Amino acid sequence: MSAPRLVAGIDSSTQSCKVVIRDAATGRLVRQGRALHPDGTEIDPEIWWLALREALAQADGLDDVAAVAIGGQQHGMVALDHRGAVVRPALLWNDTRSAQAAADLVAELGAAEWARATGLVPVASYTGTKLRWLAEHEPEHAARVAAVALPHDWLSWRLRGYGPAGESPLGPDLSALATDRSDASGTLYFDPVGNEYDRDLLVRCLGHDAVLPRVAAPNEAIGTVVGSGCLVGPGAGDNAAAAFGLGLEQGDAAVSLGTSGVVSAVSATAAHDATGLVSGFADATGVFLPLACTLNAARVLDAATRWLGVDHVRLSELALQAPPGADGLVLVPYLEGERTPNLPEATGALHGLRLSNSSQAHLARAAVEGMLCGQADGLEALRATGLEPVRLHLIGGAARSEAVRRVAPEVFGLDVLVPEPGEYVADGAARQAAWVLSGAAEPPLWSTSGRTETYLAQHPEATKAIRQRYADARERYLDR
Ligand SMILES: Nc1ncnc2c1ncn2[C@@H]1O[C@H](COP(=O)(O)OP(=O)(O)O)[C@@H](O)[C@H]1O
Numbered sequence: 098m099s100a101p102r103l104v105a106g107i108d109s110s111t112q113s114c115k116v117v118i119r120d121a122a123t124g125r126l127v128r129q130g131r132a133l134h135p136d137g138t139e140i141d142p143e144i145w146w147l148a149l150r151e152a153l154a155q156a157d158g159l160d161d162v163a164a165v166a167i168g169g170q171q172h173g174m175v176a177l178d179h180r181g182a183v184v185r186p187a188l189l190w191n192d193t194r195s196a197q198a199a200a201d202l203v204a205e206l207g208a209a210e211w212a213r214a215t216g217l218v219p220v221a222s223y224t225g226t227k228l229r230w231l232a233e234h235e236p237e238h239a240a241r242v243a244a245v246a247l248p249h250d251w252l253s254w255r256l257r258g259y260g261p262a263g264e265s266p267l268g269p270d271l272s273a274l275a276t277d278r279s280d281a282s283g284t285l286y287f288d289p290v291g292n293e294y295d296r297d298l299l300v301r302c303l304g305h306d307a308v309l310p311r312v313a314a315p316n317e318a319i320g321t322v323v324g325s326g327c328l329v330g331p332g333a334g335d336n337a338a339a340a341f342g343l344g345l346e347q348g349d350a351a352v353s354l355g356t357s358g359v360v361s362a363v364s365a366t367a368a369h370d371a372t373g374l375v376s377g378f379a380d381a382t383g384v385f386l387p388l389a390c391t392l393n394a395a396r397v398l399d400a401a402t403r404w405l406g407v408d409h410v411r412l413s414e415l416a417l418q419a420p421p422g423a424d425g426l427v428l429v430p431y432l433e434g435e436r437t438p439n440l441p442e443a444t445g446a447l448h449g450l451r452l453s454n455s456s457q458a459h460l461a462r463a464a465v466e467g468m469l470c471g472q473a474d475g476l477e478a479l480r481a482t483g484l485e486p487v488r489l490h491l492i493g494g495a496a497r498s499e500a501v502r503r504v505a506p507e508v509f510g511l512d513v514l515v516p517e518p519g520e521y522v523a524d525g526a527a528r529q530a531a532w533v534l535s536g537a538a539e540p541p542l543w544s545t546s547g548r549t550e551t552y553l554a555q556h557p558e559a560t561k562a563i564r565q566r567y568a569d570a571r572e573r574y575l576d577r
């Protein structure tokens with residue numbers, strides 16, 4: 098029997114880089130690797146490249162792999178000069194220094210016009226607001242910008258051998274940059290319905306025109322890994338890759354609890370939400386992926402482990418010892434400011450403290466409920482655009498917490514499906530690579546042999562009480 102053809106999927110996310118290598122025909126996991134990224138909201142992209150190579154080496158490399166694709170954290174501003182070098186470290190999606198630039202851009206065109214033209218209303222996360230910040234605060238850097246890429250576009254370019262002059266086999270050919278529709282739709286200068294960049298909006302943000310990555314079709318090879326025949330797919334933004342990896346269909350929604358908290362739903366129609374709560378992104382297949390994204394998710398629980406001096410397993414045990422609603426203790430989880438709602442200057446707050454709820458268990462419960470209530474607000478925002486998800490799939494690092502899995506249906510008031518813990522962004526990228534390799538019009542149907550657990554929403558009165566108490570507390574916080 099001949100050896101299976103292999104494909105690789107890569108997730109260059111906020112906290113780490115993960116690689117999965119799978120059988121192209123069946124999707125069976127063959128091997129994997131990972132490497133950490135440093136903390137911080139700006140980063141030299143070279144560090145992503147080093148982490149990607151370390152993760153690939155751990156997964157025994159690409160020598161026997163026929164196709165690869167990269168999913169990545171969305172929106173990060175990778176600004177390149179004409180020699181292919183970054184003009185400054187990349188500003189990430191969770192860097193809020195561009196909050197004023199976002200407010201200015203809204204004031205200039207109006208929220209409704211931005212939503213009509215791009216599906217987005219400017220907030221600090223989107224690439225365009227970071228370019229406006231650059232133009233205003235570092236004009237000498239802005240003047241040098243010859244091309245703007247996103248994390249996954251730039252990494253795909255490096256993998257194909259392009260890069261800074263003198264430091265890459267194929268040199269700084271900026272015209273070779275390529276991306277996909279899902280990630281382009283998070284820039285603030287792309288129309289996800291017409292599938293075209295809006296150069297006027299780019300100029301409005303940056304102050305001048307620049308090379309933008311070509312938007313490839315979802316099943317198109319954009320080149321090969323340098324020095325090999327391994328095809329490179331167009332890749333995708335991480336949320337679109339996760340939806341594709343999970344095989345989400347219309348009516349399905351995903352709640353991803355990584356650094357960001359994301360509630361997303363596959364939709365045949367584009368979202369144009371002038372409130373800005375829902376980002377009207379494109380998906381990785383040709384339709385749309387409206388989503389609500391918070392700056393606060395898994396790291397709220399990381400913080401709670403530090404408050405209580407425990408690990409995640411113990412935090413979960415503690416949270417499950419306290420009753421639903423934590424006897425009135427509410428955590429407003431805006432530890433990093435917030436994006437949904439758009440409160441970049443907000444801080445977190447603990448409300449409702451009494452002697453009787455001042456236990457470790459109550460605090461752990463409040464942390465889990467507060468983080469999930471932030472996502473429930475995102476779900477409400479999706480509903481307000483007319484989407485009515487019937488099933489929620491819970492993924493991301495914090496879905497590994499038993500307490501999160503059990504409390505989620507209580508907070509959302511919906512049944513929650515928890516697929517086996519895995520790397521769904523990397524899986525989606527691998528599935529895209531298999532699609533590119535097949536040359537077929539439709540993506541491969543990989544059987545998901547993993548176990549999916551269902552957590553039932555059984556206590557509507559608890560849901561109502563938790564959400565009402567959170568709604569009372571949510572507006573009360575101090576700015577930074
Ligand atoms: N058992 C667990 N319980 C709660 N949080 C966890 C657990 N395991 C990992 N995490 C958290 O999940 C986060 C990483 O999740 P991940 O989805 O990989 O994030 P990202 O994609 O943003 O890099 C980290 O903040 C980590 O501490």
Ligand SMILES: O=C(CO)[C@@H](O)[C@H](O)COP(=O)(O)O
Nearest residue numbers: 110111170171190355356357
């Ligand atoms: O900004 C968004 C989506 O709009 C985030 O979802 C980023 O794409 C980062 O994702 P993670 O690294 O937290 O998974």
